[in-house]
Amino acid sequence: MMNVKRLMELVRPAPPPPGVAGEPAGQGKPVRRSSRAAAVDLAPLGDTLGAGGGWANPEYGAYYATSVSVYAAVKLRADAVSRPPVMLYRRSPEGTRMTVAPAHPAQQLLNRVNPWYTRGDLWRATEIYLNLWGQAFWALERDEAGRREIWPLRPDRVTILPDRQRYIRGFVYRGRAGAPVAYTADEVIWLRYFNPLEEFAGLSPLAPARLSVDMGGDGLRFNRNFLRNSAQPDFVLLTDAQMTDAEIEDFYNRWEARYRGPQNAHRPAIANFVRDIRTLGLSHRDMDFIRGLRWSLEEVSRAYGVPKPLLSDLERATFANINAAERIFWRNTIVPELRFLEEQLNRLLLPRLGYPDLELEFDLGAIEAMQEDENSRVSREMQLLDRGVVTINELRRQRHLPEVAWGNEPRRG
Numbered sequence: 001m002m003n004v005k006r007l008m009e010l011v012r013p014a015p016p017p018p019g020v021a022g023e024p025a026g027q028g029k030p031v032r033r034s035s036r037a038a039a040v041d042l043a044p045l046g047d048t049l050g051a052g053g054g055w056a057n058p059e060y061g062a063y064y065a066t067s068v069s070v071y072a073a074v075k076l077r078a079d080a081v082s083r084p085p086v087m088l089y090r091r092s093p094e095g096t097r098m099t100v101a102p103a104h105p106a107q108q109l110l111n112r113v114n115p116w117y118t119r120g121d122l123w124r125a126t127e128i129y130l131n132l133w134g135q136a137f138w139a140l141e142r143d144e145a146g147r148r149e150i151w152p153l154r155p156d157r158v159t160i161l162p163d164r165q166r167y168i169r170g171f172v173y174r175g176r177a178g179a180p181v182a183y184t185a186d187e188v189i190w191l192r193y194f195n196p197l198e199e200f201a202g203l204s205p206l207a208p209a210r211l212s213v214d215m216g217g218d219g220l221r222f223n224r225n226f227l228r229n230s231a232q233p234d235f236v237l238l239t240d241a242q243m244t245d246a247e248i249e250d251f252y253n254r255w256e257a258r259y260r261g262p263q264n265a266h267r268p269a270i271a272n273f274v275r276d277i278r279t280l281g282l283s284h285r286d287m288d289f290i291r292g293l294r295w296s297l298e299e300v301s302r303a304y305g306v307p308k309p310l311l312s313d314l315e316r317a318t319f320a321n322i323n324a325a326e327r328i329f330w331r332n333t334i335v336p337e338l339r340f341l342e343e344q345l346n347r348l349l350l351p352r353l354g355y356p357d358l359e360l361e362f363d364l365g366a367i368e369a370m371q372e373d374e375n376s377r378v379s380r381e382m383q384l385l386d387r388g389v390v391t392i393n394e395l396r397r398q399r400h401l402p403e404v405a406w407g408n409e410p411r412r413g
Contacts, residue, residue, distance in 0.1 A: 055201035056156040060132045063206060067213050069297045070206070072311050073304040074131040080334045081341075082123040084362040086110050096402045097359070105148070106355050114149040125152040126191065127337070131304065134202030135192035137171065139183060140352065148353065153188075160190070160200045168200075189348050191341070209303035216296025305333035330369040338362045385411055 063070045088100035088107050100107050113122040129136035133155040141149050153173055163169040171188045173181040192202030206213070243251070259267055294313075301308045307325035342360055350358050364370045384390045392407030 055195065055198055055203070055207075056133050056135070056158070057204075058156045060204055060206050061154075061156065063210075063213060064128065064132055067217060067300075069216065069300040069311065070213060073300050073306045074128055076306055076310060076329075077131060077304060077334070077337070078124040078127040080330070081127040081337060082120040084338070084364050084367060086119070087361050087363050089359045089361060090357055091359070092402075094402065095397075100358060106350065106353055106358060109148050109150065109353070110360075114151055115143075117150075117152075122150060122152065126341075129155050130191065130193065130202070131205055134195065134204035134207075135190065137173075137191075138189035138349075139173075140187050140189065155202075162200055186352055189345070189352075191344050205303045209299050212296045212299035216293050219292045219296070305329070326369040330367065335364070335370075338364075 064074055065071070088104065088110070089097040090100055091097055102108070102111070111119055113119060117125075126136045126138075129152065135155050137153040137155060137158050139151040139153050141151060143149055157174050159172045159174065161169045161172065166185065168185045168190075170185050171183045171190070173183065175181070193204075195201050195203035197203075258264060297308065297311060297313060300306075301311060301313075307329055309322050309325045310329055342362065345360050350356060350360060381390075381395055385392070385395065388410035391410050393403040396403055396407065
């Protein structure tokens with residue numbers, strides 16, 4: 001009953017603010033937390049029925065379970081995102097960043113997401129949802145003792161309720177049976193990839209790659225049926241007689257009993273009523289099965305930013321270029337993804353938890369692929385320091401370390 005009441009409050013249009021023509025009393029500015037353009041673009045029933053639902057296609061989730069290339073690319077990204085630990089920092093009055101103690105409530109929440117999810121489970125679920133649907137939702141709830149919990153929500157079951165003044169009024173989750181669960185805007189963290197075609201929906205990487213993935217799946221199904229039917233090409237039998245439906249069905253039954261299956265491959269066929277046989281369609285060579293599968297894999301590699309050697313395409317792989325692929329993967333794909341998550345959570349999560357002074361950051365110090373870049377950075381800084389281009393304190397400020405009294409003079413010799 002409480003959920004129904006909350007749902008009705010979310011669906012009901014927001015009352016106009018006090019004052020004249022939507023302006024608060026005693027002031028001359030309207031209360032608006034979204035742009036005028038966003039309010040104009042809102043569909044007539046969008047604030048009641050929700051917006052952006054058409055972009056969260058439930059079929060996108062099925063690709064993770066049916067396409068090897070999609071599964072491999074998404075899992076690789078999810079495992080990578082879950083590897084670095086999440087650290088919280090607070091800035092001192094001097095500007096130095098100090099690590100928050102492990103006992104801090106926000107750090108405990110990120111380490112203990114809820115009774116059933118580990119820290120890695122949260123980040124894997126978030127990255128998988130982003131990679132399949134282009135958006136992810138965290139529900140912020142409390143347990144019986146009042147402690148915070150984070151629960152990932154399946155994106156294709158979440159509807160966004162936009163608002164002409166508040167931008168987003170709330171969210172509605174509809175479960176397997178369609179029962180709605182209402183959340184206010186402050187109870188959900190919404191992470192999304194920018195969608196130039198729909199403001200209230202994320203853009204799934206599968207949207208542009210779907211046709212190529214389907215082509216690879218169609219090729220697999222064709223090849224499987226091709227082999228199951230003894231690799232016989234399609235053909236047509238021409239007769240002079242008019243056959244009844246019963247005779248045609250009887251012919252098919254006898255033909256499959258004699259010639260279907262690998263054990264009957266190349267068995268001679270005899271049909272005294274047939275005057276001609278003509279093959280139809282393209283040969284298996286003409287279909288270029290392997291090249292089609294490779295193209296499908298390449299499209300998935302492009303869409304998800306995962307180099308092909310990391311997807312087990314080892315035709316031209318060497319130890320050197322696999323190491324290079326790992327560094328490219330982390331530098332060009334995972335690090336930007338982590339920076340995206342940091343920015344979103346610093347803006348959305350920490351203020352709602354009551355800690356706007358904290359900063360969240362993924363610690364990449366233990367990632368092997370990033371250590372070589374760190375070594376190159378240290379070598380470059382040492383060269384600049386030895387040549388007097390920068391001072392000790394300038395480098396310490398770049399690394400968010402406190403300054404030292406003797407660090408303002410450049411080194412000589």
